Amino acid sequence: MSPDRSAETPQLPSSATAALQSVCNWFKDRHWTVFPFQMQAWQHYLAGHSGLIHATTGTGKTLAAWLGPVAEALAETEQCPTATGNDALRVLWITPLRALAVDTLHALQEPLKALSLNWSVESRTGDTSAATRRKQQNRLPTTLVTTPESLSLLLTRSDAREQFRNLRAVICDEWHELLATKRGVQVELALARLRRWRPALRTWALSATLGNLPEALAVIAPPQTRLPAAPAVMIQGASRKQIVVDSLIPERIERFPWAGHMGLNQLPDVLAAVDQAASTLIFTNTRSQTEAWYHAMLQARPDWAGLIALHHGSLEPATRNWVEDGLRAGQLRAVVCTSSLDLGVDFSPVDRVLQIGSPRGVARLLQRAGRSGHRPGAVSRVTCVPTHAFELIEAAAARDAIVAGQLEGRQPHHAPVDVLCQHLVTIASGSGFDSADLFAEVRTTASYNQLTREQWDWALDFTARGGESLRAYPDYHRLREFEGLWFVGSERIARQHRMSIGTITSDASLTVQYLGGPTLGTIEESFLAKINPGETFLFAGRTVELVHIRDMKVWVRKAPASKQVRIPRWMGGRMPLSTELAHAVRLRLDQAAQGIFDGPELTAVRPLLELQARWSEIPRPAELLIEQIRSREGFHTLIYPFAGRLVHEGLSALFAWRMSRLQPITFTMSVNDYGFELLSATAPELDRALQQGLLSTDALMDELQQCINAAEMGKRQFREIARVAGLVFQGFPGQPRSARQLQASSGLLYDVFASYDPQNLLLRQAGSEVLERQLEHSRLVRTLQQMQQMQLVRRQPQRFTPLAFPLIVARLREKLSSEKLSDRIARMTMQLESAADR
Numbered sequence: 001m002s003p004d005r006s007a008e009t010p011q012l013p014s015s016a017t018a019a020l021q022s023v024c025n026w027f028k029d030r031h032w033t034v035f036p037f038q039m040q041a042w043q044h045y046l047a048g049h050s051g052l053i054h055a056t057t058g059t060g061k062t063l064a065a066w067l068g069p070v071a072e073a074l075a076e077t078e079q080c081p082t083a084t085g086n087d088a089l090r091v092l093w094i095t096p097l098r099a100l101a102v103d104t105l106h107a108l109q110e111p112l113k114a115l116s117l118n119w120s121v122e123s124r125t126g127d128t129s130a131a132t133r134r135k136q137q138n139r140l141p142t143t144l145v146t147t148p149e150s151l152s153l154l155l156t157r158s159d160a161r162e163q164f165r166n167l168r169a170v171i172c173d174e175w176h177e178l179l180a181t182k183r184g185v186q187v188e189l190a191l192a193r194l195r196r197w198r199p200a201l202r203t204w205a206l207s208a209t210l211g212n213l214p215e216a217l218a219v220i221a222p223p224q225t226r227l228p229a230a231p232a233v234m235i236q237g238a239s240r241k242q243i244v245v246d247s248l249i250p251e252r253i254e255r256f257p258w259a260g261h262m263g264l265n266q267l268p269d270v271l272a273a274v275d276q277a278a279s280t281l282i283f284t285n286t287r288s289q290t291e292a293w294y295h296a297m298l299q300a301r302p303d304w305a306g307l308i309a310l311h312h313g314s315l316e317p318a319t320r321n322w323v324e325d326g327l328r329a330g331q332l333r334a335v336v337c338t339s340s341l342d343l344g345v346d347f348s349p350v351d352r353v354l355q356i357g358s359p360r361g362v363a364r365l366l367q368r369a370g371r372s373g374h375r376p377g378a379v380s381r382v383t384c385v386p387t388h389a390f391e392l393i394e395a396a397a398a399r400d401a402i403v404a405g406q407l408e409g410r411q412p413h414h415a416p417v418d419v420l421c422q423h424l425v426t427i428a429s430g431s432g433f434d435s436a437d438l439f440a441e442v443r444t445t446a447s448y449n450q451l452t453r454e455q456w457d458w459a460l461d462f463t464a465r466g467g468e469s470l471r472a473y474p475d476y477h478r479l480r481e482f483e484g485l486w487f488v489g490s491e492r493i494a495r496q497h498r499m500s501i502g503t504i505t506s507d508a509s510l511t512v513q514y515l516g517g518p519t520l521g522t523i524e525e526s527f528l529a530k531i532n533p534g535e536t537f538l539f540a541g542r543t544v545e546l547v548h549i550r551d552m553k554v555w556v557r558k559a560p561a562s563k564q565v566r567i568p569r570w571m572g573g574r575m576p577l578s579t580e581l582a583h584a585v586r587l588r589l590d591q592a593a594q595g596i597f598d599g600p601e602l603t604a605v606r607p608l609l610e611l612q613a614r615w616s617e618i619p620r621p622a623e624l625l626i627e628q629i630r631s632r633e634g635f636h637t638l639i640y641p642f643a644g645r646l647v648h649e650g651l652s653a654l655f656a657w658r659m660s661r662l663q664p665i666t667f668t669m670s671v672n673d674y675g676f677e678l679l680s681a682t683a684p685e686l687d688r689a690l691q692q693g694l695l696s697t698d699a700l701m702d703e704l705q706q707c708i709n710a711a712e713m714g715k716r717q718f719r720e721i722a723r724v725a726g727l728v729f730q731g732f733p734g735q736p737r738s739a740r741q742l743q744a745s746s747g748l749l750y751d752v753f754a755s756y757d758p759q760n761l762l763l764r765q766a767g768s769e770v771l772e773r774q775l776e777h778s779r780l781v782r783t784l785q786q787m788q789q790m791q792l793v794r795r796q797p798q799r800f801t802p803l804a805f806p807l808i809v810a811r812l813r814e815k816l817s818s819e820k821l822s823d824r825i826a827r828m829t830m831q832l833e834s835a836a837d838r
Contacts, residue, residue, distance in 0.1 A: 009040075009043060010043050010044060010046070010047030010049070011047075012043060012046050012047065013075075015075040015076075015078050016046045016071065016072070016075045018074075018075070018078060019046075019071040019072070019074035019075040019078065020039075020042055020043070020046075020071050022071075022074055022115060023042065023067050023070065023071050023074075023111075023115070026111055026114050026115060029114070032376075033376075035059065035060060035064075035237070035376070037053070037055055037064060037235050037236060037237045038060055038063060038064040038067070040233075040235050041053055041064040041065060041068060041204075041235045042064070042067055042068045042071055044068075044233045044235070045068025045069065045071075045072070045169070045202060045204070046068060046071060046072055046075070047230075048200065048202065048227070048229065048230040049202065049230050049231055049232065049233050050202045050203045050204060050220070050221035050226070050230065050232045050233075051204055051205075051217070051221065051232055051233040051234065051235055052175070052204070052205045052206075052207070052213065052216055052217040052220060052221075052232075052233075052234055052235065053065055053204065053205070053206050053207075053235045053237075054207055054208070054210060054213055054234070054235070054236055054237065055208060055235075055236070055237025056208055056237055056241035056243075056370065057208040057209075057241070057366075057367065057369075057370025057371075057374065057380070058241060058370055058373060058374040058375050058376065058378065058380065059237050059241055059376050060376055061206045061208070061237075062104070062107050062108075062173075062206070063107075063111075064206075064235070065171045065173075065204050065206055066093075066107070066108055066111075066171070067111065068169075068204075069090065069091045069143075069168060069169050070111060070112070070115065070117060070119075072168065073090070073117055073119070074115060074117065077117075088140070088142075088163070088165055088166035088167075089140040089141065089142065089143075089144055089163060089164060089166060089167055090119075090142050090143065090166055090167060090168045090169070091142070091143040091144070091167075091168060091169050091170075091171065092143075092144055092146065092151065092167065092169070092170045092171070092194075093108065093143060093144070093145045093146070093170075093171050093173065094146060094147065094148060094151060094170065094171065094172045094173065094178075094187060095145060095146070095147060095173045095174065096147070096148070096173070096174050096177040096178050096183065096343065097147075097174075097177075097340075097343055098125040098126055098127050098147060098317075099320060099321075099324065099340065100173065100174070100343055101123040101125050101127075101145050101146075101147075102123070102321070102324075103324075104123075104145050104173065105121055105122070105123055105145055108121050108143060108145070109121050119141075119142040119143060120141035120142045120143070121141060121142065121143040121145070122136065122141040122143075122144060122145070123144070123145040123146065124136060124144055124145070124146045124150045124154075125145075125146060125147050125150055126147070126149070126150070127317055128150075140163055148178065148183045148184075148186045148187045148190070148502070149183075149186075149501055149502040149504075151187070151190050152186060152190055152423075152426050152501045152502070153498060153501055155190060155193060155426055155427065155430055156426055156429040156430050156494070156497070156498055156501075157430055158430055158431055160430050160431065161197050161431065164194060164197055164198065165197075165198075167194060167197075167198050167201060168198075168201070168202065169201070169202045169203070169204065170191060170194065170201065170202075170203045170204070171203075171204045171205075171206070172187060172203070172204070172205040172206070172220060173206050174206065174207065174343045175205035175206060175207040175210070175216060175220065176207045176208075176209055176210045176216070176363070176410050177343060179210075179216055179219060179410040179412055180410035180411050180412060180413070181413070181503070182413055182416055182418075182419050182503035182724065183502075183503050183504065184219070184412060184413065185412075185413050185416055185419045185445075185447045185503075186419060186422075186423070186502070186503055188219065188445040188446060188447050188448075189419070189420075189423045189442065189445060189447075189448075191203055191220075191445075192225075192441050192442060192444050192445050193427065193441065195225055195444070196441050199227070200227065200230070202230075203220050203221050204220070205217075205220040208366070208367065208370060209363035209364075209366050209367050209407055209408075210363070210407065210409070210410060211363070211406070211407035211408050211409040211410075211580070212409030212410065212411070213234060214234075215409070215411075215412065216410070217232055217234055218232075218446055219412050219446040219447075220232075222444060222445060222446050222449065224444050224449065225444050241370070241373075241379075241380060242379045242380070243366065243369050243370075243379075243380050243381075243382075243402055244369075244379060244380070244381040244382070245365065245369065245381075245382055245383075245384065245395065245398060245399035245402060246381070246382075246383050246384070246600075247383065247384045247385075247386065247392055247395045247396075247600065247601050248266055248269045248270070248273065248354075248383055248384070248385045248386075249392070249600055249601070249604045250265070250266060250269075250386070250604075253389050253392075253604050253605055253607065253608060254388070254389055254608075254829075255389075255607055255608045255611050255802055255832075255833065255836055256800075256802055256805040256828075256829050256832050256833070257388035257389040257390055257608070257802065257805070257806060258388060258805060258806045258809035258810075258825065259387070259388055259672060259806050259809075259810065262289055262292050262293065262356075262387065263289075263293075263356050263357055263385055263386070263387035264292070264293070264296050266385050266386070266387075267296055267297070267300060268300075269385070270282065270297075270354060270356075270385060271297065271300060271301060273352065273354060273383065274297075274308075274333060274334045274352075274354075276352075277333075277351050277352035278330065278333075278349060278351050278352075279327065279330055279332060279333060279334070279347070279349045279350045279351060279352070280333065280334040280335075280350065280351075280352040280353070280354060281327075281334075281335055281337060281341060281347070281350055281352075281353045281354070281368075281371050281372070282334055282335065282336045282337065282353075282354045282356060283337060283338070283339075283341075283342075283353065283354065283355050283356065283368050284336065284337070284338060284356045284357065285338070285356070285357055285358075285359075285360065285575060286338065287312040287313070287314055287338055287568070288567050288568060288569055289356060289357070290310050290311075290312050290336050290337060290338050291310065291312075291538045291539065291540075291541065291567050291568065292538070292567050293310075293336045293356060294308070294309075294310040294336040294541045295538055295541065295543075295565070297334070297336065298541070299561070304333060304334075307331075307332060307333045307334075308332065308333055308334045308335065308336070309322075309323045309326065309332055309334075309335050309336075309541070310323075310335065310336045310337065310540070310541050311323045311324075311335050311336070311337040311338070311340055311341055312337060312338040312340050313338065313340045314509070314521045314522050314523065315520070315521040315540055316518075316519055316520060316521045316540075319520075319521070319540065320340070323335055324341075324347075327347040327349065327350065328347055328348075328349070329349075330349035339364075341371065342364070342367050342368060342371075343367070347371065347374060348374055348375055350371055350372050350374065351372055351373065351381075352372055352381060352383070353368055353369055353371050353372045353380075353381065353382040353383070354382070354383050354384075354385055355368060355382055355383070355384045355385060356385045356387065357385070357386070357387045357391060358384075358386075358387075358391045358394045358395075358577070359384070359394075359398060359581075360575040360576065360577055360578060360581065360673075361408050361575070361577075361578040361580070361581055362398050362401040362402060362406060362407055362408060362578065362580050362581050362584070363407045363408045363578075365382060365384075365398045365402070366402055366407070368382055369381065369382035384398075388806070389604075389605050389608050390605075390674070390806070392601040392602075392604055392605050393585055393588050393589070393601060393602065393605060394577075394581060394585055395601055396588055396599050396601040396602055397581060397584035397585040397587070397588045398581055398584065400584050400587065400588070401580055401581060401583075401584040406580045406583070406584065407580065408578045408579070408580050412446060412447060413447060414447060414450075415447055415448050415450065415451055415455075416447075416724075416765060417455070417459055417725070417761045417762055417765050418503075418721045418722075418724040418725035418762060418765065419503060419724060420442070420448070420451075420459050421459055421462065421463045421724075421725040421726060421762075422497075422500075422501065422503075422724055422725060422726055423442075424438075424459065424460065424463045424479065424486075425463060425478055425479065425488060425493075425497045425726055426497070426501065428478075428479050428486050428487050428488045429488045429494045429497055429498070432482075432485040432486055432487040433485060433486050434484060434485055434486075435456075435460060435486060439451075439453070439456045442456070455761065458761055459761070460479075460486075462760075462761075462762075463478055463479055463726075464477065464478065464479035464480070464481070464486065465477055467757065467760065468756070468757045468760075469752050469753055469756050469757040469760070470752075476727070477489055478493050478497075478726065496729050497726060499730075500723070500726060500729060500730060502724075503724050505719075505720040505723050505724065509522040509523060509524050509525065510522065510523060510524075510525055510528065510549065510552055510553060510554045511552070511553050511554065512539055512540075512544070512553075512554045512556060513553055513554065513555060513556070514544075514555075514556060514557065514558070515547060515555050515556070515557050520539055520540040520542070520544075520556075521539065521540055523539060523554060523568055524568070524569075527568045527569050528546075528549065528554060531546055531566065532546070533546050533547060533548055534546065535566065536559045536565055536566065537565060537566040537567065537568060538565050538566065538567050538568070539556075539568060542558065543558070543559045543560065543561050543565055544556035544557065544558060544559055545557050545558070545559040576644030576645040576646045576647070576673060576776065577642075577644045577645070577673035577674075578644070579643075579644070579779060582642045582643060582644060582673070583621075585642060586619070586620075586621045586642055587621065588602065589609075589618055589619060589620070590620045590621050592606075592609045592613075592618055593613065593617075593618040593619075593620050597609075608802050609802075611801075611802055611836050612801055612802045612803055615797045615798075615799070615801050616795040616797045616801045616803070617793050617795050619640055619642075619793065622789075622790055622791060623790055623791050623792075623793045624639070624640070624641065624787050624790040624791070624792050624793065625639075625640045625675075625793050625795070625803075626638070626639050626640075626686070626792060626793070626794045626795070627640075627794075627795050627796070627797055627801060627803070627804055628686070628794065628795070628796050629796070629797055629798075629799070629800060629801075629804065631800075633679060634679055634680055634681045634682075635679070635680050635681070635682065635683045635684065636677055636678075636679050636800075636804070636808075637677070637678040637679075637680075637684055637686065638675060638676070638677050638678075638803070638804050638807060639651075639655070639675050639676055639678075640674055640675035640803060641675060641783050641786075641787060642673075642674050642675070643779060643780070643783040644673050644776065644779070645671055645672060645673050646774065646775055646776045646779075647775065647776050647779050647780045647783050648671040648672070648673075648675060648676040649671050649676075649774075649775060650704060650708070650775035650776070650777070650780045651676060651780065651783070651784075652669040652670075652671055652676040652677075652678060653669065653704075653707045653708050654700075654703060654704060654707055655678060655689075655694060656669060656678055656707070657703065657706065657707030658689060658693070658694055658703070658707075659678075659684050659685070659686075659689045659694070662685055662688055662689055662692065663682075663684070663685050665680050665681075665682055665684060666680065666681070667679060667680050667684075668680075668811065669811075670807045670808070670810045670811035670814075671807070671810070672806055672807055672810055674803060674806075675803070675807065676807065677804070677807040677808065677811060679811065690792070695784055695787050695788050696784070696788075697781055697784050697785060700780075700781065700784070701771070701777075704771065704775065704777075705767075708775070711754075713770045713774060714750070714763075714766045714767050714770050715746075715747055715750045715766075717766045717769050717770050717773070717774070718746055718747075718749070718750045718762070718763070718766040719746040719747075721762050721765055721766055721769070722745075722746040722749055722750075722762070723746070725762055727745075727746070727749055727762075728745050728746050728749075750763070750766075799831075799832060799835055800828070800832060805828075805832070808828075809821075809825060812824060812825075
C-alpha cells in the first residue's frame with residue numbers, strides 16, 4: 001500500500017481555494033471553528049484523492065466528508081456562473097441504517113442554502129415512499145442518501161450507467177459497521193462497478209471506532225484502483241474528545257457472582273441517575289433486555305409514562321421515528337435501547353448514557369459514550385451498570401483501553417461466494433455483462449483480489465446453470481448468454497432477485513398487530529413456537545395476549561400489566577468478550593494479584609478477588625490457571641484462558657474430545673467469557689493429556705470438525721448462504737414463506753450438495769463460516785499458541801471459587817427451571833459465603 005499522504009497539503013487552483021474560503025466563512029457565521037482534520041479532508045478531496053476520516057464521535061466527521069464535494073461544486077459555479085449545480089447525481093452517501101437517513105438528510109441540506117448551492121438531496125431506502133421512488137425512477141437527485149441494498153437495486157436498472165454518468169463521490173458513513181460484514185462486501189462490489197463507469201470516482205469512508213485503519217482504508221480505496229495522481233489518504237481527527245467512563249457501584253457486592261441477571265437489582269440507582277439528567281440513553285445488549293428494563297422502569301415510575309420510551313430494531317418504523325424525534329426535541333427523559341441507536345444519529349439534548357451490563361468491546365462502549373455530548377468540545381459520559389460483580393472489572397478495563405486507544409479491528413470478509421453469486425444476478429438484471437470484463441472488475445476489490453479464474457468460472461456456471469448438482473432443474477438456471485453477454489434468465493427471476501437483494505439474514509419474523517388496531521413491529525417465529533393462544537408476553541413496551549397467528553401475522557389484544565410476563569427472545573443476542581477488552585481485564589487482574597486495587601470498581605470487588613487469591617489464585621497475563629475441584633457432582637476441571645465465549649466453546653469441545661481419546665470418559669461442558677468447565681464422573685488424566693498435546697494446534701481443523709457437530713452447524717449456516725446466493729426465495733410481499741419451509745428447502749439443498757457435490761464452493765463456505773463465526777477459529781488458534789507459552793498454574797481448591805461459580809451456574813441453568821435454579825443458587829451461595837467468612 002502507498003504510504004500515508006495525509007500530512008501533505010495538496011496544491012489547489014484559485015477557484016478551489018476561494019470555494020474553501022466560502023465554506024470557512026459559513027463556519028465563522030455560525031461561530032464554529034474549522035478543525036485541521038476537516039480542512040485536510042476538503043483539500044484532499046478537491047485534489048482528487050480518496051480516503052478514510054477517523055475522528056471521535058461528535059467532532060464533525062460528516063461536514064469533513066460533505067463539504068469537499070460542496071466546495072467542488074462552488075468552484076465549478078465560479079468558473080461557469082451559468083451552471084446551476086442541480087444536474088445529474090453527483091454524490092452517493094451510503095449509510096448502514098435506514099434510521100440514519102433522516103438525520104443525514106438534515107445535516108447535508110443545512111449548508112446548501114447558506115452557500116447558495118441549488119442541490120437536491122434525497123434518500124432512497126426501504127422506507128422511501130412509492131411516490132418518491134417513481135420520481136427517482138426518472139431522475140435521481142444531486143445527492144442520494146441510501147443503503148447498500150438500495151444501491152445494489154439501482155445497479156439492476158438498465159439505464160444505471162446513464163444515471164451515474166456524473167457521479168463524483170461515494171461516501172460510506174459508519175464504515176466500521178459495514179467493513180466486517182457481507183454488506184461491506186456488497187458495497188465493495190457496487191463500488192467496483194461504479195469505478196468502471198467513473199474511473200476518477202473518489203471513495204471516502206467515515207468512522208470513529210476502528211483499530212485496523214490501514215486495512216479499512218485499503219478496502220474503501222483499494223490500491224489497484226487508485227490513479228497515479230490520486231493517492232488514498234488517512235485523515236485523523238487532531239484532538240481526542242474527552243470521554244468519561246464511570247460505574248454505578250452496587251451497595252452490596254456478591255463474592256460469588258453469576259451471569260444471567262438482567263441487572264434489575266440496580267433499578268433504583270438507574271432511576272436516580274435518570275432523575276438527575278435532562279435526557280438519558282440506557283443501552284442494553286439485547287432486545288429482550290430492552291423490553292424488560294423499560295417494563296420495570298415504567299412499573300416503578302408510572303408518572304414517567306410518555307416521558308420514557310424504548311427503541312430497538314424490531315419495532316415499527318413509525319414508533320422508532322417518534323422516539324428519535326422526541327430525543328431530538330428534548331421531550332424524552334430516557335430511552336431504553338439497543339445498538340439501534342449506536343450510530344450517527346445526533347441527539348444533542350442527551351447528556352447521560354448508561355450501559356446495562358458489559359459492553360463486551362472497547363469500541364462499542366466508546367461509540368455509545370459518544371451519543372452524549374454529541375457536539376464538538378462537549379464531554380461524552382457513559383456510566384456502566386453491572387449486572388454482576390465481574391462486570392465492574394470489565395468497566396474499569398474498558399476505560400483503560402479507551403485511554404490507551406486500544407480499539408478492536410474489524411476484519412473484512414474474504415471472497416464470500418454467496419455474495420458473488422448474488423452480484424452476478426444483480427449486474428445481469430441491468431445491462432448484462434461480459435464474463436472476462438466483470439471478472440477483472442470484481443478482482444479490483446479488496447475482498448476478491450485473489451479470486452482465481454477457476455473460482456469465477458464455478459460461480460458463473462452455478463449461477464447460470466445450477467452447477468453440477470442442479471443442472472437438471474430450470475429454476476436454478478438464472479442467467480442466459482446472448483451474443484457474448486450474460487443477462488438474467490427471465491423477468492420472473494429478475495423480479496424475485498430484486499426482492500431478495502441483500503445479505504441481512506435472520507430468523508423468519510412475523511408482524512405483530514392489534515386486533516382492529518395498529519401494527520407494533522416484528523417478532524421471530526422461533527419465539528412464537530413456544531407460546532399458545534391466551535398467553536401473554538411483553539412487546540414494544542406493552543403487555544399483550546396472543547389471540548392467534550394467521551396469514552403470517554401475530555394478532556394480539558391488550559392485556560393487564562403483570563410482573564410475571566414472558567419476554568421475547570431474539571436470535572444473535574450473545575456477544576463474546578473482545579480480544580482487546582479481555583486483555584485489559586487481564587491487566588487489571590494482574591494489578592489485583594499484586595495487591596493494587598486502583599479506582600472505585602476494583603475497590604468494590606476487592607473482597608471477591610482477595611477470596612479468589614486465598615482459595616486459589618488470581619491468574620496473571622503470562623499464566624494459565626487450571627482449577628480442579630471435586631464435588632458430589634464429580635470432578636470439575638476449570639480452565640481460564642480469558643478468550644471469549646465462542647473460543648471457549650471450541651476449546652472445551654476440543655479438550656474433551658482429546659482427553660476422551662486417552663481414556664474412556666464423558667464430559668459435561670460449560671463456558672463463559674473467562675473460561676470453561678469440564679465435568680466428569682471420573683478423574684480426567686490431565687497430566688497425560690498435557691504431555692500428549694492437549695494444547696497443540698496440529699491437525700486442529702480436522703479435530704474441530706470431529707469434536708463439534710460440524711454437519712449440523714454447517715447446515716444451519718448454509719441457510720443464510722443459500723438465501724444470500726439466491727437459492728432460496730423468501731416469498732413475495734404479503735406471502736412470505738415460513739421458517740420451516742425455508743429450513744426444509746435449504747436443508748434439502750445442503751444434503752444434495754454434501755452427497756453429490758462435496759466440492760461445492762457454497763458448501764465449503766458454510767464450513768469455514770462455522771469455524772470462524774461460531775468458534776472464532778483464528779482467535780482460537782492464537783489462544784492455543786498463547787496457552788503453549790504460558791506458565792501452567794494448577795490449583796485444587798476445596799470448594800468453588802469466585803471465578804468457578806459463574807461456570808457452575810451456567811451449566812445448572814441448562815437443566816433446571818428458573819425457580820429450582822434460584823433455590824439451588826441460594827443454597828450454594830449460603831454455603832460458600834459461610835466458608836468464606838471462616
